[in-house]
Amino acid sequence: ESTAKVIDGKHVAKQIREEIGVEIARMKEAIGIVPGLAVILVGDRKDSATYVRNKKKACEAVGINSLEVCLPENSTEQEVLNSITKFNEDPSVHGILVQLPLPSHMNEEKILNAVGIEKDVDGFHPLNIGRLAMRGRDPLFVPCTPKGCIELLHRYGIQIKGKKAVVIGRSNIVGMPAALLLQREDATVTIVHSRTNNPEGIIKEADIIISAVGQANMVRGSWIKPGAVIIDVGINPVEDSESPRGYRLVGDVCYEEVAKVASAITPVPGGVGPMTIAMLLSNTLSSAKRIHNFD
Amino acid sequence: ESTAKVIDGKHVAKQIREEIGVEIARMKEAIGIVPGLAVILVGDRKDSATYVRNKKKACEAVGINSLEVCLPENSTEQEVLNSITKFNEDPSVHGILVQLPLPSHMNEEKILNAVGIEKDVDGFHPLNIGRLAMRGRDPLFVPCTPKGCIELLHRYGIQIKGKKAVVIGRSNIVGMPAALLLQREDATVTIVHSRTNNPEGIIKEADIIISAVGQANMVRGSWIKPGAVIIDVGINPVEDSESPRGYRLVGDVCYEEVAKVASAITPVPGGVGPMTIAMLLSNTLSSAKRIHNFD
Ligand SMILES: NC(=O)C1=CN([C@@H]2O[C@H](COP(=O)(O)OP(=O)(O)OC[C@H]3O[C@@H](n4cnc5c(N)ncnc54)[C@H](OP(=O)(O)O)[C@@H]3O)[C@@H](O)[C@H]2O)C=CC1
Ligand SMILES: NC(=O)C1=CN([C@@H]2O[C@H](COP(=O)(O)OP(=O)(O)OC[C@H]3O[C@@H](n4cnc5c(N)ncnc54)[C@H](OP(=O)(O)O)[C@@H]3O)[C@@H](O)[C@H]2O)C=CC1
Known part of the structure; x- marks a missing residue:
């Protein structure tokens, strides 16, 4: 009775890698x-x-x-x-x-x-983050993981503008830039962190949730507004005696519970993970295009 | 029947200017x-x-x-x-x-x-904004108006950590850096802007509100949670035939209504305005201290 659409990051990442391959071949041939x-x-x-x-x-x-x-x-x-x-x-x-x-x-x-800064494909340089935060400025590169989250929303046709978004976590590499990106697309953004009181209550209001905490299965089904969209960045090992390695990887979000309430959700693995590398390739391609003035 | 404490920016700014004057005299004498x-x-x-x-x-x-x-x-x-x-x-x-x-x-x-960057006392350089956004980094300067807002909260002993804060407006010079500052002090921050749906509903949840919109009397008494603290950055001219200039200045917040519900509020004028210049002086002093390694 899980009703949420699965946001298939593995599939989208493959598609993006193919698009990148085509562009790289075109650039090589042209210049x-x-x-x-x-x-x-x-x-x-x-x-x-x-x-x-x-x-x-x-x-x-x-x-x-x-x-x-x-x-x-x-x-x-x-x-x-x-x-x-x-x-x-x-x-x-x-x-x-x-x-x-x-x-x-x-x-x-x-x-x-x-x-x-013109080769900072990770997008972690404070000058890039500053430009990401500022209206009317553009970063040269957007950090790969949050860029991958937004790309998934785009490719699944999920509207961001005017929506209430909650980002759980505020790290320099995921949570904070994810919040800035959502804000640039005109979502109304709240950042929840370890000092937040009553996180459930805040998360329950959200139309879009990006979770980047690092706590296995923290976000429960009862925390979710019916129909919300969930992007789960967390990658957390949990013991699993049936797995050959003795553990398996889960997200920050309790998938079984949340998939019954949400309208769409990324799995872990196979959600945001593959997008991160695809965005790194995309940033590298953009960089080469910019440096060589190729469009 | 206005019950809110008035946050007297004019008075605090005067106090800060005196403190700065003392420090400047000390530095001059010492070095x-x-x-x-x-x-x-x-x-x-x-x-x-x-x-x-x-x-x-x-x-x-x-x-x-x-x-x-x-x-x-x-x-x-x-x-x-x-x-x-x-x-x-x-x-x-x-x-x-x-x-x-x-x-x-x-x-x-x-x-x-x-x-x-080491003389950017306005704090508007993207490198400063980037550092302001990042955990574990410190900007050389914090933009004066938002810094003044936070200073008022500090001087009035208003707790920020763990509180729900809403910043209305997301400009590079006020709203966005104000949100980053509140977040650095462990508030749970939501930014409301012109594309936000149902801003009243969101504002009504806030323990602390910083408004930097530029719309006279936009925030009404009914939008405020009883006991909330209000920092009104707006400076808006409204027609006033009784004033010699034909207009007077009001904030974004309908003072008469909100002062009945809030626990504390800044007036306009005499709230944030005087703090902005005081913070500019403070940034200039810090800069001279840093450049000359004086503590
Ligand atoms: N899919 C991918 O490609 C990637 C996945 N990841 C995964 O994403 C997760 C987060 O990574 P990263 O951002 O680097 O982690 P960090 O540890 O740097 O940041 C975690 C954030 O979560 C917040 N937090 C901790 N506990 C809670 C809680 N109980 N409630 C709300 N917020 C909480 C922290 O708050 P505070 O700031 O107050 O301490 C902090 O801001 C990890 O599982 C990591 O493995 C990371 C990068 C890439
Ligand atoms: N006291 C002082 O020293 C200072 C006072 N000010 C005053 O502060 C006010 C804001 O200044 P500034 O930040 O430069 O202004 P900007 O015009 O640059 O930004 C205004 C912000 O308000 C948002 N906004 C506009 N209408 C609404 C609405 N109906 N509901 C919610 N948000 C809305 C805008 O949203 P969007 O981004 O979607 O367009 C924008 O982010 C002005 O009155 C200005 O005079 C400014 C600087 C110093």
């Missing part, structure tokens, strides 16, 4: 330029290595040239900065991505600020 | 430095000339050195940029302010971006 994405990985966290490998594969599949620098855990900040400078100056590189988290002895702010 | 504020006025709008004159007077009263450049309406963008560059390089200048609006043939964004 001989292939977009390039450089990834800097510091240390040997397994999860980070997996993310970087997935990004690399995704780049190759659409025809983006992918470069990678792996630095040891005990590198100095200066060594990371040197890699960034090299890529800032390399005309074959159109996007630079520093895989987070960095080792704790490094100053993340300083390192991220070193990425040239 | 021989006097803060300097440079104002660039382009064209001959009467209201702009008045604002600039008021800022100049306020500077002099607290001991800030004030410099002024007046350029004719038909100046080129380059001439304005040249003045900015001169002040960026002038070590006696710690704050630079370009009086808005600029003549329509000029690119406001380009001109504002030319102000060195």
Whole structure:
């Protein structure tokens, strides 16, 4: 009796990757330029290595040239900065991505600020965030995960303008930019965070909910206004003895309950996750187009 | 039967100016430095000339050195940029302010971006706004009017953390930064704008309301939750045949009605207005302290 439409991020992401592939081929043929994405990985966290490998594969599949620098855990900040400078100056590189988290002895702010703003495909530079917040200004890049959330709403024809939207979570990489994007599209936005009193009551008013908290199954069916649209960014491991790895991944939203009340919902996995990488490819392509003035 | 406490911005601003005067004297005595504020006025709008004159007077009263450049309406963008560059390089200048609006043939964004970020006492640079939006980052300057609103809440001991706040209006200079500031202090913030459906319903939920719309008496008594706190930024002329000028100034909030329901409210004039200039002086002092490493 689950009635919500499933917002199929995996399918949409595939479609977007195909569109990107076509554009990349067109650009290559017209001006001989292939977009390039450089990834800097510091240390040997397994999860980070997996993310970087997935990004690399995704780049190759659409025809983006992918470069990678792996630095040891005990590198100095200066060594990371040197890699960034090299890529800032390399005309074959159109996007630079520093895989987070960095080792704790490094100053993340300083390192991220070193990425040239015109190659900041993650969109995390404060100048990009400032422009995202300001009316009449446009960021060069929009952060990938929130951009993916909005793209899903667009591709499913869900109206944003004039709707009440609640974003749960206010991180720099998801919640806050997601709220700014919804606001730019004329939603009336409320941000709910860990200090919010009575979050259920606020969430229950929302026509559109984007959740980026990191708490398994936190958002219950009874918190949802019938017909609301749910974008679940959360990726949370829960124990599962039936799974070969001993755990499985769930969202912030209790899917079984909420799918009975909502009009549309993203699954986890297969919702926002695949969109994030698709948006990274999209940002890299836009960057190459902008740098080479190709339309 | 008006029961709300009046939040007396005029009084608080005077107090702040006195505190600033003391600090300036202390700095001068200790390191021989006097803060300097440079104002660039382009064209001959009467209201702009008045604002600039008021800022100049306020500077002099607290001991800030004030410099002024007046350029004719038909100046080129380059001439304005040249003045900015001169002040960026002038070590006696710690704050630079370009009086808005600029003549329509000029690119406001380009001109504002030319102000060195460490002298951007208006806090309008997108890099400052980005840092204001981001957790774990701090802007060098907070825009004066929203900073004045929050300062009033602080000085009247009004708790922000955990409260529901509604900001009406989302301009770059007031509404949007006011929302970011409330959020930094852990309020749960909703921004209401011209595309919001049923604004009354949303406003009625708020514990704290900051209104920056520019519509005389728009917010009615019936829109207010009993006990809410109201900061009225609006400055709107309404016809008044009894006034010598033929008009008087009112806020966005219908004071007579709302003062019967709210627990505290700023009057117009004498609420937020005087705080704006006080915050400009405060930003200029902080800038001089930062540049000269004085604490
Ligand atoms: N699909 C994808 O591609 C991506 C998925 N993610 C996933 O999204 C989730 C969020 O990631 P991220 O934004 O980086 O996380 P952060 O930990 O940086 O931020 C979490 C936010 O949730 C808020 N929060 C915590 N507990 C509660 C609560 N009980 N009620 C309301 N709000 C709460 C926090 O509030 P406060 O600010 O007050 O502390 C904070 O703002 C994670 O599960 C992550 O794995 C992240 C990035 C990409
Ligand atoms: N006290 C002081 O020192 C200062 C006072 N002011 C005063 O504050 C007021 C606002 O100034 P400013 O921010 O520059 O104005 P703007 O005109 O730049 O912004 C007005 C905002 O109000 C919104 N709005 C318009 N109509 C409505 C409505 N009916 N319901 C809800 N929202 C609405 C607009 O929405 P949308 O974005 O959808 O168009 C916009 O975001 C003015 O009266 C101004 O004089 C300003 C600066 C300093």
